[in-house]
Amino acid sequence: MTSFTGTRHLVRLIMRRDRVVLPIWILLLAVLPASYASAYTGLYPTAAERAAYLAGTASNPSIVALLGPVYGDSIGALTVQRAGLLAVIAALVSVLMVVRHTRTEEEAGRRELLGATVLGRYAGLTAALLVTYAANVLLGLLAAGGLVAAGLPGTGSLLFGAGMALTGIVFATVGGLAAQLTESAGGARGIGLGVLGLAFALRLGGDAGGSGGTGGSAEWLSWLSPLGWAARGRAFAGERWWVLLLPVLFSAVLALVAYPVSVRRDLGAGVFPPRLGPASAGALLTGPFGLAWRLHRGQLLGWTVGFGLLGLVLGGAADAAGDAVEGNEQVAEILARLGGSSTLAEAYLGSTLSLTALAAAGYGIQAALRARAEETAGRAEPLLATAVSRTRWLAAHLVFALLGPVLVLAVTGLATGLAYGLSVGDVGGEVPRLLGVGLAQVPAAWVLAGLAALLVGWLPRLSSVAWAVLAGCLLLGQLGAVLKLSQWALDVSPFTHTPQVLGDNWTATPLAALTVIAAALLTLALRTFQSRDVPTP
């Protein structure tokens, strides 16, 4: 087995390089399920309370769409649903980790340095996969142990842990294959994350129409998604161990493709050859705005298409979701509160579209922080040494931070309106209404984009704090009502102030206020960027 020679050394190298990050993400993800379990035990100790929670919240269609299906009202079943996103995070980390230790190494030329030593052809890929697999197995075992310690049955805990580990393992292998295909690590990450996004969209589409344990009409979509498998093992609700064969077989198939590809290509090369660019710049590339367009357009297109598809799925499922909870007073009441609307389908649409506002804010933050990334990569300096003012340079990126969310939310609203309009037979009426809902989310997203911009201008070293603020807003929105936080705490988040446009009486005053705040943040951002050192390390 000389093809694997040196794997052991590479494994040690990877563990040495990741000795801080690896334990942190394993522990973080492993601890959360047990903490959910004990939270549920404390909050809903009796079966009756849990049944009410299941009916009222856990089987709410937008929760099912986001987290996955729930099979019963036991503590275990509720915990499994709540932990649904953790497997997505494990998958994300696994893709990035494998690419980081394979293609990134090759691109940086470090693999060449090692390849000249005694190293088998398969060693690089194998070492990266082994460590990532092991990390996921450990994560699964710790998570299962945590659930047992929290008082849940052993079999279900083990199935849950195994499902989480195998989800990570599937995507580690996806990363391993993606790393063989392109010459750049960025491209490989793009492919891996694209597959993850597709898997999430499939699962979301499959689960969107369903409520509780009853799958929606399109549940077969969830069976196509590696992210849908773990939940369908039904931990704590009549375990179906055979479902776990799906991720095992899928990983094996991916690996069987990745290995032959990895030896058929040259070191440093990919399956897809790099393309040459133009020898001179086109008419658009004349200044900071033209450059920003080149830097942002790929992501903007990806987000727009992704949100368009999401809108179609959400809009298409809305009518069915309304029917599914018809007659359930409690859900109706909660949805009406969340969506501020009388009909269930509209309430569902209102509440899910307000979630996309957070994602659009994520786009805005990402676009604003791009300016900081350019600065730290040393690409701002040569431009600012030309006849381009700092304001124009920063504004070029901020234009995308502002207009990107508008585009993304408008497309989401349009697509939702189109699909919902088709299902209820009123395209002409629903499209403008839901476009309005989409656009009403924009000012709150602008506030966070403005905050990110201000950090770039004023406190560049802390600019990634913008992500923490977004996470805080997400938590406030998701848990604030459940934890019965007081109104002033909820008011901290700009998203709390977005009016329910589908409701009967709403005013534009909060939207105007949010816009003014965003404008003030952006003005300050441009002002403070004038007077600081570039680059600030």
Next chain:
Amino acid sequence: METPISVSGLVKTFGRTRALDGLDLTVHAGEVHGFLGPNGAGKSTTIRALLGLLRADAGTVRLLGGDPWRDAVALHRRLAYVPGDVTLWPNLSGGEVIDLLGRMRGGLDPTRRAELLDSFELDPRKKGRAYSKGNRQKVGLVAALASDAELLILDEPTSGLDPLMEEVFQHWVRRARTDGRTVLLSSHILAEVEALCDRVTIIRNGRDVETGTLSELRHLRRTSIEAELIGPVDGLGQLAGVHDLRVDGHRVRFDVENAALDAALRQLTEIGVRSLVSQPPTLEELFLRHYQAEQVRS
């Protein structure tokens, strides 16, 4: 004619580190001015202050008759800058970057652009991520040299270039001087500065330690000699201009001022030479010796 660059008493601190500590620098119109110093001496910090990217804590900085912090945009139309480590956008081709930088400066000469690409043997169609370090540097150089800027600020521009390309670079810098342009060339390589520069400022620990023409700085120009001789070493110690002589049997190592080089070599061949290596001392070695000795004396 105004003085293109005039810096006096420049101080810049980063936290507790004093990167620049009262630096003076004057560059006259039409000259190639070497800005020489070991790594970490403060060359790039000075250049960033000249470009108005960093705000000076104290001292005055005048660039092309203006204040680089206040009038950055107007002044930048008249200069071109190449950073020491050119980083490119991974998805833009080299040609696109050259044109973009040129347009943002206010235009470049298409004929010269083509000539430069040809002489630097640079393929402008490759994407940024595909270029090696040396080729990235060439992209920056072509963009700067193809512009009509009256002042070129080059921060260690040849790092990563092979000797052949170093020659090409020197050719183009000489041509820029012939065209009447002013060049500030920062470097830590003494030989490069010797080959190109009219005047030199030497910077160390954030302070200028010497400024003058090359002949005024002759005391810095030495050669390190390492030789294996046929007979025992004799007579070198008495020669004026020989420093740091170390003898180990038939082997000998010493530094010699270029004025005394001929005499020293005569002495060696008299004894008989089996092998000989000569090289210019690195700047770090030179600084270490020259300025340590000065500190001891003062």
